[in-house]
Amino acid sequence: MKKPLILVTNDDGITAPGLRTLIGLMKSIGDVVVVAPDSPQSGMGHAITIDNTLYSKKVVIDHKNGAPTEYSCSGTPADCVKLGLREILDRRPDLVVSGINHGSNSSINVIYSGTMSAAIEAGIEGIPAIGFSLCDYSWQANFEGAAEAIKTITTEALKHGIPFGTVLNVNIPKTDGKPPKGIKVCRQAKANWREKFDKRLSPTGKEYYWLTGEFELLDEGEDTDIHALENGFTSVVPTQFDLTAHKTISHLNTWNFNGNQN
């Protein structure tokens, strides 16, 4: 049987331990090609490079454990997927995986996530795609516990396909190397960030800010990704890129948009 072709990318950059781990796991499942950013792109959301030039080159990051074909790219995660699909791969991949992100992309974080933007970019093209994140921001995070869940979810996705219009947002709890308790299919928890701007003065007296903040959960549901993660489970949220709030359409049709009296 022909091995599946898997395009691997991330948003922490091509040298990130999370990406190197994901390459190793995907090599046990299929043929792997890597196209990943040459520098960290966290918080880039679904940015693309439209007013600037893009550089890309074939690289060898890790002679022993790398993929046979790896490209670094000066762009965002979404750029990497576009470039991989249109310029680098000679056939359509069977799967696009992104990660393993150093840090959670659960709940509202999905909106800001470069990891998930790469998966969504592939999903728009109709290619099955999964974003993997470990809830540990450290560069030295222990990815061992994540291996089994990632292999299971990837294998099931290749077997069943992923329904069109959907990609998977997978978050794995921090377990310091132990496997999580299991895998739960969830919805995105309602939450936001209570930002604080840390105002400082530069050596030349110019005011500047650092964006900091605290995550604020606004959801007590037991079917959310946050609930699963807090209880030691890996969360899988089917994530869509049709942003239409379909249920709100009929409400908006009661508004007085065209000079009728309501």
Added chain:
Amino acid sequence: MKKPLILVTNDDGITAPGLRTLIGLMKSIGDVVVVAPDSPQSGMGHAITIDNTLYSKKVVIDHKNGAPTEYSCSGTPADCVKLGLREILDRRPDLVVSGINHGSNSSINVIYSGTMSAAIEAGIEGIPAIGFSLCDYSWQANFEGAAEAIKTITTEALKHGIPFGTVLNVNIPKTDGKPPKGIKVCRQAKANWREKFDKRLSPTGKEYYWLTGEFELLDEGEDTDIHALENGFTSVVPTQFDLTAHKTISHLNTWNFNGNQN
């Protein structure tokens, strides 16, 4: 009656004619404060500035037609909204508007849109928010025809409120100054971009790319934003930031995630 407080931002930058037009329109409805990027941020998606410093300063762009309070910010549209809400405004605004974008944010473009990311950022905070875009990329675009639709939609949104979890994505057809035929509530059309990478050589012999592409409509529905725009109507799509594909959850629960046989 107290006038509503309206925060105005965009992704084309604080000097963009579309923003200057929107400020004028909002001044006829409420008290206006502007926090907008100091340079163009198109295609930034929902990027935020987390690994870099943010600069912001009070500016006067236009003595005659500007707002009494305007700040430029070195960050993305989402940063501008965060900074406006947390640092600049002394009370919660009644509405956040973003635009008028020079170019369409209909259909799948919503995913890449800095204009809409600003509106979504406000929506996450529970503040009514609208992104306005004119389907004309030119810096010299004629915004006159857009005025009536923008005032109507803004007034209706202030009157009714916008359901929690939803923001409005408004696109206005290019009409060369004439008002569109009317306003239609729509869903986001299915589409993607067929990218082409224009490969070039730098003066020093280094390969680089420009991202170009063609919009490909994959949707024949008559209830879409693209259909409304092509027929001369302004489109209003209620847009959500819960990305959960709720209908897919039961399907994923049939997968063999936890060692059961399916």
